[in-house]
Amino acid sequence: xxxxxxxxxxxxxxxxxxxxxxxxxxxxxxxxxxxxxxxxxxxxxxxxxxxxxxxxxxxxxxxxxxxxxxxxxxxxxxxxxxxxxxxxxxxxxxxxxxxxxxxxxxxxxxxxxxxxxxxxxxxxxxxxxxxxxxxxxxxxxxxxxxxxxxxxxxxxxxxxxxxxxxxxxxxxx
Numbered sequence: 001x002x003x004x005x006x007x008x009x010x011x012x013x014x015x016x017x018x019x020x021x022x023x024x025x026x027x028x029x030x031x032x033x034x035x036x037x038x039x040x041x042x043x044x045x046x047x048x049x050x051x052x053x054x055x056x057x058x059x060x061x062x063x064x065x066x067x068x069x070x071x072x073x074x075x076x077x078x079x080x081x082x083x084x085x086x087x088x089x090x091x092x093x094x095x096x097x098x099x100x101x102x103x104x105x106x107x108x109x110x111x112x113x114x115x116x117x118x119x120x121x122x123x124x125x126x127x128x129x130x131x132x133x134x135x136x137x138x139x140x141x142x143x144x145x146x147x148x149x150x151x152x153x154x155x156x157x158x159x160x161x162x163x164x165x166x167x168x169x170x171x172x173x
Contacts, residue, residue, distance in 0.1 A: 091121075
């Protein structure tokens, strides 16, 4: 009887572990279908509004289970000079890991590019969801990567602190 219970417990734990892994890595993600018009946007230095940029080869994934699961890859023909003089840079961009099966997005490569200056980060859209910014990093060769990152206001509010004066009020729940 002891062996049977041990096998039952270990088997149940193994099944639960595999199910949890599958749910976290595969199940909740959905492909983002590109519209061909506004899938990649950057915030203009002049207007402060998100504007679509020229891009091709868009691939994206997202999940409703978390606002920071969005990841996308694309290429653009826009030069660094055009981007830097036109769109708002994003300080402290930290690319988040993507599931291993989403092969076009390598957070380590993007992070290294941001560190060594071969890639630059721009604000795609502020508060795409309250407290979450959409960040776009573009390498010198035109490869681009997009992810969501918690902004300063989100960090404070999500931590249960009062909303700072320079932050918008959070939406009603």
